[in-house]
Amino acid sequence: MARKTGSHSEITGPKIRAEAQRLFARHGFAAVSMRQIAGAVGVQAGALYLYTPDKEALLFDLLKTHMDELIAAWHAEPGGGDAHARLERFVRFHIRFNLERAEAVFLSYMELRNLSPENFAVIEGLRKTYETELEAILKAGQDEGVFLIPDTKLATMAIIAMLTGVNTWFREGGRLSRATVADIYWDMVRKSVGA
Amino acid sequence: MARKTGSHSEITGPKIRAEAQRLFARHGFAAVSMRQIAGAVGVQAGALYLYTPDKEALLFDLLKTHMDELIAAWHAEPGGGDAHARLERFVRFHIRFNLERAEAVFLSYMELRNLSPENFAVIEGLRKTYETELEAILKAGQDEGVFLIPDTKLATMAIIAMLTGVNTWFREGGRLSRATVADIYWDMVRKSVGA
DNA sequence: ACGCTAACTGAACGGGCGTTCATTATCAAA
DNA sequence: TTTGATAATGAACGCCCGTTCAGTTAGCGT
Numbered sequence: 013m014a015r016k017t018g019s020h021s022e023i024t025g026p027k028i029r030a031e032a033q034r035l036f037a038r039h040g041f042a043a044v045s046m047r048q049i050a051g052a053v054g055v056q057a058g059a060l061y062l063y064t065p066d067k068e069a070l071l072f073d074l075l076k077t078h079m080d081e082l083i084a085a086w087h088a089e090p091g092g093g094d095a096h097a098r099l100e101r102f103v104r105f106h107i108r109f110n111l112e113r114a115e116a117v118f119l120s121y122m123e124l125r126n127l128s129p130e131n132f133a134v135i136e137g138l139r140k141t142y143e144t145e146l147e148a149i150l151k152a153g154q155d156e157g158v159f160l161i162p163d164t165k166l167a168t169m170a171i172i173a174m175l176t177g178v179n180t181w182f183r184e185g186g187r188l189s190r191a192t193v194a195d196i197y198w199d200m201v202r203k204s205v206g207a
Numbered sequence: 208m209a210r211k212t213g214s215h216s217e218i219t220g221p222k223i224r225a226e227a228q229r230l231f232a233r234h235g236f237a238a239v240s241m242r243q244i245a246g247a248v249g250v251q252a253g254a255l256y257l258y259t260p261d262k263e264a265l266l267f268d269l270l271k272t273h274m275d276e277l278i279a280a281w282h283a284e285p286g287g288g289d290a291h292a293r294l295e296r297f298v299r300f301h302i303r304f305n306l307e308r309a310e311a312v313f314l315s316y317m318e319l320r321n322l323s324p325e326n327f328a329v330i331e332g333l334r335k336t337y338e339t340e341l342e343a344i345l346k347a348g349q350d351e352g353v354f355l356i357p358d359t360k361l362a363t364m365a366i367i368a369m370l371t372g373v374n375t376w377f378r379e380g381g382r383l384s385r386a387t388v389a390d391i392y393w394d395m396v397r398k399s400v401g402a
Numbered sequence: 403a404c405g406c407t408a409a410c411t412g413a414a415c416g417g418g419c420g421t422t423c424a425t426t427a428t429c430a431a432a
Numbered sequence: 433t434t435t436g437a438t439a440a441t442g443a444a445c446g447c448c449c450g451t452t453c454a455g456t457t458a459g460c461g462t
Contacts (some may be wrong), residue, residue, distance in 0.1 A: 014426035015439040024439080040320060042237035046420060049251050058422075069419065092388045122317055125235060130447055133222055166383070170395055173372025181364050188361070196357045204399035209456035210409040219409080241450060253452075254410050262450065 016055075025063050027053050032196055033074050037115040041071055043124045058132065069102060072131045079138035085109055086145060095153030096207055103198045107177045111190060114179050121176070124201040143168055160206030171201055213251075216375060220258050222248050228269050232310040236321045237268055266318060267326045273311040274333035280304055290348030291402055297341055298393045301370045307387060309374050316371070338363055345400065355401030366396055 031052040035044045046067060050057040064070040089105055091098075092195075112119045120139075124132060147168040153159030161167045178193060226247040230239045241262060245252040259265040284300055286293070305312045315334075318326060342363040348354030356362045370392060377388060 014441050015428045017428070018442090019428075019439050021439070038320070040235065040237050042235050043321070045418075045420080053441090056441055057420080058442075061421070062439065125233070126238070129394075162394055163383070166388065166391050167395065169372060169376050170369050170392060172367040173375070177364060177368025180368070188358070193361065196361050197365060199357055200362065200399040202396040203401055206398055210458045212458065214409055216409075216460075240448075242448085250409090251411055252450080253412075256451070257409070390421095392424055 014196070021062070024053065024055065028060060028063050029070070029074060029077075032070050033115050033119060034055070036071065036074070036123060037118045041067075041123045050086070068126065068128065068131070071119075072127055072135075075118065075120045075135050076138070078113065079135060079142070081113075081140065082109060083145075084141055085167070086142070094158065095149055095156050096158055096202075097119050097150045099153065099159075099207070100202065102149055102200055103171075103175060103201050104194050106172070107178055107194045107197060108190065110176060110179050111182060117176070117179055117206050126192070143172060146171060153205065153207065167205060174201070210255075216258070219248065219250065219254070223255060223258050224265070224269060227265050228310050228314060229367065231266065231269070231318060232313045236262075236318045254379055263323065263326070266314075267322055267330075270312065270315050270318070270322070270330050271306065271333070273315050274330060274337070276308075277304060278340075281337065285320065290344055290351050291353055291397075293344045294396065294400070294402070295384065297344060298366075298370060298396050299389050301367070302373055302389045302392060303385065305371060306373050306377060310373065312374055320366065333400075338367060341367060347357055348400065348402065353402050362400060366399070369396070 028049065030046075032049050035049055035052060046060055047057045049070075050060055053060075060070075064073065086102075086105060089101055093101075120135065124135060127135065147164055150159060150161055150164045150167050150171075150191075154161050154164060175197060178197065182190075182193060219261075223244065227239075227244050228243055230247060240252075242252045242254055244265075245255055247254075259268065281297075281300060281304075282297055288296075294378075315330065320328060322330065342359055345354060345356055345359045345362050345366075349356050349359060373388060373392065377385075
């Protein structure tokens with residue numbers, strides 16, 4: 013046996029990334045072997061190296077793609093309005109997007125330390141970019157006089173941590189719907205910035 | 208060479224736990240070998256098994272001890288007062304305690320999945336116990352009419368996530384002192400529950 | 403000074419790791 | 433139908449893993 017019938021790189025490539033994401037999120041990067049990933053995909057371990065130079069590059073690809081898509085999705089949201097409206101959109105967007113991609117979010121928080129310093133810096137830069145989007149809203153609200161925030165940098169970190177925390181406990185079909193959760197979190201965020 | 212000069216289990220035992228915590232926090236449980244831990248302690252790998260039945264038990268011991276100490280430390284805090292005062296004490300306690308033990312906190316959030324189901328349940332139970340302490344305060348404030356919270360369970364998770372988030376960015380000697388950070392977070396928490 | 407016990411070594415066990423590569427089967431264009 | 437490119441195999445490489453254990457030395461009560 014060598015090449016399989018019906019095999020195509022446009023199928024195997026995404027399949028590898030999907031299975032790697034699933035397994036990394038479930039067991040952790042270091043605890044998952046290339047052979048496990050290959051097994052989940054349905055190929056031998058050697059075949060993975062047609063799609064990635066090494067294991068770390070596979071992780072980096074997942075994290076980078078996620079961060080790029082996060083930022084792109086936020087930019088695709090409707091802009092404009094006052095700081096109050098923009099903050100509400102950010103809160104609802106963040107919760108929605110992160111719940112839709114729980115595995116990728118989990119990965120990008122847990123597995124950063126498995127990246128080389130250069131790759132780590134890239135992801136950190138993208139995260140900073142995203143955080144700056146929220147901080148800009150808070151600053152604008154502060155200038156407009158609709159928010160009362162002692163420190164916008166701190167408020168940024170506090171709000172993001174609070175929102176991202178939803179991923180740790182939310183379960184589909186639980187007591188509350190996504191919409192209700194978003195409503196309540198928005199209520200808390202709104203009040204916390206004094207609006 | 209066999210037994211080393213000046214060797215005592217009361218010294219080696221804690222040293223192993225300390226080095227394991229440091230290494231697990233830095234590189235992740237799965238990425239750290241027993242030989243690395245032994246090397247950091249200054250013994251051979253086999254010696255570790257005089258102090259732990261296996262690698263996972265070492266991790267569990269660290270997590271369990273941390274959670275026990277967290278809960279004990281909270282119970283040692285002065286009680287009494289109205290919900291407003293108790294919430295402030297909780298916020299300041301959580302930030303202070305977690306910053307004091309950053310490595311243990313990091314571990315107990317990141318490495319839970321490396322525990323067996325039984326051990327996982329134990330740590331989860333202790334976490335739940337701690338969270339319930341906060342929830343009781345929020346409920347009391349709700350009943351007293353000093354808080355305005357749509358859902359106390361959600362508010363509990365939101366506040367804990369927000370507070371624990373401090374650990375991800377706070378650096379000693381940075382722009383803000385611990386005390387200032389605690390002040391600002393308390394301000395945001397207070398407002399978010401409508402007090 | 404002796405003997406018991408506690409503390410540790412160092413080698414070994416079987417197994418899994420990430421990665422490479424010669425080889426082979428399939429696909430798609432000519 | 434031939435042919436070159438593509439997608440995969442499967443064996444092998446050297447290395448490190450968690451764990452065990454017989455043997456050895458240091459500490460210490462008697």
